[in-house]
Amino acid sequence: xxxxxxxxxxxxxxxxxxxxxLAIDSQTLPDVKPGIVSMTTKDPDKRVGYSMGDxxxxxxxxxxxxxxxxxxxxxxxxxxxxxxxxxxxxxxLQAIEHTKQAQKDxxxxxxxxxxxxxxxxxxxxxxALGPEYIHLINTQNKKDIVKYRIPILNVSTSPLAIFGQxxxxxxxxxxxxxxxxxxxKEYRWLKVASGIFVLSLLALIYILxxxxxxxxMGGRFATTFSAIKKLPDNDDGIKQAISKSxxxxxxxxxxxxxxxxLNDFLRQHPNFMPLKTEIEQFFGLSRQVYFExxxxxxxxxxxxxxxxxFVRRCRDCERGLLPSPLKAKV
Amino acid sequence: MSDSQLVDWRNHALNLESEVNKVVVGQxxxxxxxxxxxxxxxxxxxEGDVGVGKTTLLRAFTRGIGGGYQxxxxxxDLMPNDLVYHTYLGxxxxxxxxxxxxxMSGENLSVFFFNEINRARPQVHSLLLRVMAERSLSAFNAExxxxxxxxxxxxxxxxxxxxxxxxxxxxxxxxxxxxxVVPNDDDIMQALVFDTKFHNVDALVETVKPDILQFxxxxxxxxxxxxxxxxxxxxxxxALNLWKATKNPLDYGVKVSGVDMNRLVLAGASPRxxxxxxxxxxxxxxxxxxxAVLPDDIHAVFHSTVAHxxxxxxxxxxxxxxxxxxxxxxxxNAVAAP
Numbered sequence: 001x002x003x004x005x006x007x008x009x010x011x012x013x014x015x016x017x018x019x020x021x022l023a024i025d026s027q028t029l030p031d032v033k034p035g036i037v038s039m040t041t042k043d044p045d046k047r048v049g050y051s052m053g054d055x056x057x058x059x060x061x062x063x064x065x066x067x068x069x070x071x072x073x074x075x076x077x078x079x080x081x082x083x084x085x086x087x088x089x090x091x092x093l094q095a096i097e098h099t100k101q102a103q104k105d106x107x108x109x110x111x112x113x114x115x116x117x118x119x120x121x122x123x124x125x126x127x128a129l130g131p132e133y134i135h136l137i138n139t140q141n142k143k144d145i146v147k148y149r150i151p152i153l154n155v156s157t158s159p160l161a162i163f164g165q166x167x168x169x170x171x172x173x174x175x176x177x178x179x180x181x182x183x184x185k186e187y188r189w190l191k192v193a194s195g196i197f198v199l200s201l202l203a204l205i206y207i208l209x210x211x212x213x214x215x216x217m218g219g220r221f222a223t224t225f226s227a228i229k230k231l232p233d234n235d236d237g238i239k240q241a242i243s244k245s246x247x248x249x250x251x252x253x254x255x256x257x258x259x260x261x262l263n264d265f266l267r268q269h270p271n272f273m274p275l276k277t278e279i280e281q282f283f284g285l286s287r288q289v290y291f292e293x294x295x296x297x298x299x300x301x302x303x304x305x306x307x308x309x310f311v312r313r314c315r316d317c318e319r320g321l322l323p324s325p326l327k328a329k330v
Numbered sequence: 331m332s333d334s335q336l337v338d339w340r341n342h343a344l345n346l347e348s349e350v351n352k353v354v355v356g357q358x359x360x361x362x363x364x365x366x367x368x369x370x371x372x373x374x375x376x377e378g379d380v381g382v383g384k385t386t387l388l389r390a391f392t393r394g395i396g397g398g399y400q401x402x403x404x405x406x407d408l409m410p411n412d413l414v415y416h417t418y419l420g421x422x423x424x425x426x427x428x429x430x431x432x433x434m435s436g437e438n439l440s441v442f443f444f445n446e447i448n449r450a451r452p453q454v455h456s457l458l459l460r461v462m463a464e465r466s467l468s469a470f471n472a473e474x475x476x477x478x479x480x481x482x483x484x485x486x487x488x489x490x491x492x493x494x495x496x497x498x499x500x501x502x503x504x505x506x507x508x509x510x511v512v513p514n515d516d517d518i519m520q521a522l523v524f525d526t527k528f529h530n531v532d533a534l535v536e537t538v539k540p541d542i543l544q545f546x547x548x549x550x551x552x553x554x555x556x557x558x559x560x561x562x563x564x565x566x567x568x569a570l571n572l573w574k575a576t577k578n579p580l581d582y583g584v585k586v587s588g589v590d591m592n593r594l595v596l597a598g599a600s601p602r603x604x605x606x607x608x609x610x611x612x613x614x615x616x617x618x619x620x621x622a623v624l625p626d627d628i629h630a631v632f633h634s635t636v637a638h639x640x641x642x643x644x645x646x647x648x649x650x651x652x653x654x655x656x657x658x659x660x661x662x663n664a665v666a667a668p
Contacts, residue, residue: 243668255663260626290564290668292622 026074026133029147036136037148038063048156052120055094056129060150062109067139068146070109072098074135082115084128090119091127122159129153220248221315228311233304241307242286248311252318259283272317278310336558336616339551343369343617346394346542353390353534354383355521356513363508363634364391366617368543370609371552372505373462373481375447375496375638377651380486382510386531388443388482393538397478397545398435401443404450406492410457414469432467432476439479440545447483448493455500458483462503478545498597498641505606506631507638509651552613559612560622568625568667569611573604575661576636584660586653589646594653597641607635625667633658 042059050056064070075098082091094116101108115129130152138144211218224244231237249257253265262283266273284297285307299306313323343365350361360376367374368391376384385401392399402413413432420426432442444450444458461467462481467474483504485496501507513519522528561569575582577598580591599607608623610631615623637654646653 239668246666246668250666256666258625258629258667260629286668287624291562291624292560292620294621 026135026147029135029145032068032136032146032148036065036068036146039148039150041150041153043153044155047154048124049158050117050127050155051158051160052117054117056115056117056153056155058113058115058129058153060111060113062111062134062148063106064109064136065106066104068136069107069139070100071135071137071145074133075111076113076132081118082129089127090117091129092116092118117157119157120160121157124156124158126154126156129155217319219315219318220251221311221318224248225308225311225315228308231304238303238307239289241304241311242282242289245282245307245311245314246286248314259287269317271320272314274323275310275313275317278313282307282310336554340616340619342543345539346391349394349538349542350387350390353538354387356515356518357383357387357510360387360508360510362614362617363506363631366610366613366631367506368395368480368548369552369555369613369616370505370606371480371549372606372610373483373503375501375504375507376482376484376510377507378484378486378510379512382512384482384484384510385443385445386535387510388441389531389535390538392441393535393540395440395543395545395548396541397440398438399441399443400431400434400439401445402431404444404446404448404454406449406451408450408454410453413454413457414467432461433469433474437475437477438545439476442476442479442481444481444483446486448485448496450494452494452497455494455496459500459503477549498639501638502600502603504638505610506634508634555616556609556612558621559615561608561612562622564668565623565625565628568665569604569608569628571665571667572628572632572661573599575665576640576658579657579661582661582664584657584664586656586660589653593643594646594657595640596643599636599639603636603639607631610635629662632662 040061042061044056044058062070076093076096078093078096080093082089082093092115093113095112095114097110097112099110101110113129113132117127119125119127130150132150133147134150136146136148138146207213224247227244228241231241246257249265252269255261257265262279266276266279272279281298284295285299285303288295288297316323347361347365351358354361364374364387378384389399402408412430414430415427415433416430417425417427432439447455447458457467458481461476461479465476465479467476481504486493513522527534571582575584575598577595579585579595585591586594607628611623611627614627614630615621618627620627633655637651637658640654640657642650642653
């Protein structure tokens with residue numbers, strides 16, 4: 001009976017002392033030399049407002065240079081309740097996920113820690129998660145064991161309910177900005193509207209620059225066609241129509257076109273080739289009207305309708321289309 | 331004169347061209363221009379290398395139009411009196427005077443060819459230019475007239491040694507400057523070298539039908555052409571714009587590569603030059619069977635009647651031919667009618 005009691009006392013004493021032995025070990029180990037371990041953490045955006053049962057997840061990525069290696073048994077133990085100066089602080093390590101990726105010169109450890117809050121306070125209160133100490137061992141010298149400290153993460157808890165009159169201003173956390181309404185939908189519409197605006201602006205610049213709604217519209221012959229339509233069907237109108245048509249030809253070619261360089265123009269603008277005969281007739285008409293009243297041209301007596309038709313067909317050629325068939329009336 | 335006579339004369343002119351084209355091959359454009367100048371009664375400056383057929387060309391034309399043909403070579407020691415007379419000691423041991431090339435054919439002189447005019451001194455130029463302008467000469471206490479004469483002068487643009495450049499005022503007396511170049515066509519070049527009919531120039535010229543035209547009727551007929559071929563108001567305006575463009579090419583957007591256009595032109599075409607251009611254009615219209623001048627007729631004679639009249643800055647004189655051609659082509663491309 002005495003033996004049983006002694007072994008019970010011994011077991012109880014050991015179980016009470018063991019954690020302290022581990023802690024003592026970590027504290028007594030030397031710190032790892034700078035440059036051996038590099039660390040990044042992915043902490044939660046929310047740092048405040050935690051209450052009973054909430055889980056705070058933290059991801060730590062450690063890169064440990066060779067020849068040091070992580071002693072995986074030194075990783076935090078699930079279920080371990082955090083203490084501060086020996087007193088429980090109400091935070092429990094609820095889960096840990098550990099993956100590693102070994103390279104020739106270093107090993108990357110991804111450690112995901114999930115802490116669960118087990119505290120309820122009547123006022124907002126800070127809680128420190130961590131620090132966690134991990135141990136590294138030099139694979140070339142087994143006696144060389146060092147520690148590395150994963151820094152703490154400060155969060156704060158909030159009461160589930162407020163008792164009595166509380167001045168909210170006094171209890172406002174500097175960590176928590178005023179909650180904002182989601183404007184994601186409005187931002188999306190703003191982007192769409194901005195896109196439409198920019199496209200409209202480009203279209204406007206194009207229209208003003210080209211003086212045309214669509215590419216190939218608003219060309220020389222299109223303008224001439226519009227102008228000729230307004231001219232009267234008399235000698236003066238015909239003279240003006242011929243002059244404007246000549247101008248359209250000259251502007252299209254980039255040089256003054258006459259009978260003697262008409263073929264040069266057709267070579268440079270083959271889309272006008274289907275109208276070769278009519279263009280020659282037009283130059284014959286121009287010759288008769290402007291230079292030689294007795295000259296023949298083969299246009300016929302309905303000069304103005306013929307001119308309108310001719311310029312319309314030239315407009316088709318200008319747009320890269322096959323000229324529309326001759327019409328009796330324009 | 332009726333229209334049928336205009337047509338008859340035109341047929342004769344085309345016949346003359348055809349005959350000359352048989353003798354001087356590959357020179358259709360110069361032959362057309364020379365025909366034009368004959369009917370426009372204008373003197374011609376021929377430009378080309380030696381041995382390209384200038385003399386043959388002129389002899390063939392002279393045979394076709396009839397009348398006297400005289401020729402003189404320009405040399406540095408040529409004096410004005412060498413054109414009028416020459417002196418010699420006769421068999422009787424006494425000095426004698428005989429007429430020089432200008433007087434030798436009398437009033438029947440129809441073609442006077444001055445070969446390498448730029449080798450002669452300015453005094454000789456001076457006499458020739460007077461004869462060209464007035465078609466008369468004072469010598470031996472008498473006034474001699476050459477009413478049917480057309481002067482053809484030749485100059486070699488390449489050789490500059492021992493030459494006297496013809497001043498712009500003198501160039502202006504010529505209606506046209508016509509370049510004569512060797513044809514590019516291989517068949518023609520081969521014929522010129524291997525075809526024996528081209529070896530004997532005298533026999534070659536003999537093949538041209540003589541007296542196709544009557545040289546002493548050309549002056550009168552020229553006036554008829556000028557009076558019968560119309561020039562519309564639009565054409566006159568076009569010619570005027572061309573003239574203005576020769577004076578201020580930049581105003582018409584004409585540019586020549588590598589040339590400062592603000593400094594290029596010292597003087598554009600002269601009024602006489604433009605009048606000659608229109609005379610030539612009228613003849614060209616008539617030769618093409620038209621009753622009125624078209625812009626195309628002006629284009630046909632524009633380079634040959636205007637290029638040699640332009641006065642350029644001295645720095646550009648060495649490139650005169652090339653610059654004048656580019657500038658005048660630019661003017662034709664820039665000035666529209668209507």
